[in-house]
Amino acid sequence: MEDLVNVNQFQELAKQTLPKMYYDFIKGGAEDEFSLRENIEAFQRIMIHPRILVDVRNINMSTTLLGHAMSTPILVAPTSMHKLAHPEGEVATARAAAACNILMALSCSASCTLEEVASSCDAVRFYQLYVYRRRDVTEGIVKRAESNGYKAIVLTVDTPRLGKREADIKNKMIVPKIPNFELVPVDIDSKTQEKGSGVEAFAYETLDSSLNWKDIEWLKSITHLPILIKGVLTAEDARKAVEAGVSGIVVSNHGARQLDHSPAPISVLEEIVCAVSKAVPVLVDGGIRRGTDVFKALALGADAVMIGRPVIFGLAAHGEKGVRKVIEMLKNELELTMALAGCPCVKDITRNHVKTLGDRR
Ligand code: FNR
Secondary structure (H helix, E strand, C coil): CCCCCCCHHHHHHHHHHCCHHHHHHHHCCCCCCHHHHHHHHHHHCEEECCCCCCCCCCCECCEEECCEEECCCEEECCCCCHHHCCCCHHHHHHHHHHHCCCCEEECCCCCCCHHHHHHHCCCCEEEEECCECCHHHHHHHHHHHHHCCCCCEEEECCCCCCCCCHHHHHHCCCCCCCCCCCCCCCCCCHHHHHCCCHHHHHHHHHECCCCCCHHHHHHHHHCCCCEEEEEECCHHHHHHHHHCCCCEEEECCHHHCCCCCCCCHHHHHHHHHHHHCCCCCEEEECCCCCHHHHHHHHHCCCCEEEECHHHHHHHHHHHHHHHHHHHHHHHHHHHHHHHHHCCCEHHHCCHHHEEECCCCC
């Protein structure tokens, strides 16, 4: 691992380590993967305009989110089934996040139970929720998250059905049988899974595609935890979310795994930040691979960012140590970017530090 110099290199290692079906599942996006490419390329159209002659001997990346202290404005995004990547699964990821003093959002489709993750380390954790057709099952999960000390619910709303992930269809990706697998409120028979993507079949059978704005009220009625809404891509929906009483917004296109040709989250971040006008924190994810990407997101008004695939690739490559290394690399790069841009503290990073180029294509 000492030879690795950036988080992109973990992807190549993960490719060498993982069975093709699992690597493709983690790496892939929906349909033509236009948005997957765009998530990365949109960052390349934003330039950082540094300020000179600022005393940057001490760089302070620390910040808070919903009152929780973090060493840096970076969170682990909720991603499913970490045991596909490493036998220790989400427990290893959570320990790495705790060691780096950053927040993790545990996926509702985790391959360790939320209790196992809660007892594995002391870190502050959020819980990502999918609303299942079985509302009783959903409610039970929320109660367990509450009683196990999760500090917020991250409600993912961009998945009424699963996006068309063609690699998974070709590979006949199945939801594997993993002991303690949190996922399964209904049993999908293996024949359904064999027809194409089993993950898609699973989502189709279980997720509640009737979910709508009124259900935020329902969710608020069953939990006292703050609710962040994940999957917002328009200013209009951001305003509705604030009106509905959520405590935070995650600008996200689900790592380009849902609606292909949805915009890169970084390219709609600013209009959403303006619409929210500081009523609640705004987070963004999708395509963040460098400290400079984190800096750009903060300059465009994000309170924090979330990281998806690099964490899983780190886990696949070197387990807990790999995840730690990924987080540390991003933290170190952000610290260096802040120094070179003349921003000693997170609050010193402003809109004036970035300029967006016109679309060059
Ligand atoms: C995800 N994502 C996701 N989101 C969510 O709300 N619940 C989930 O269970 C999952 N599962 C999942 C699995 C895998 C393999 C990936 C790659 C992604 C989306 C995730 O939270 C996040 O939005 C993206 O991963 C961010 O993009 P990057 O950082 O992967 O480019």
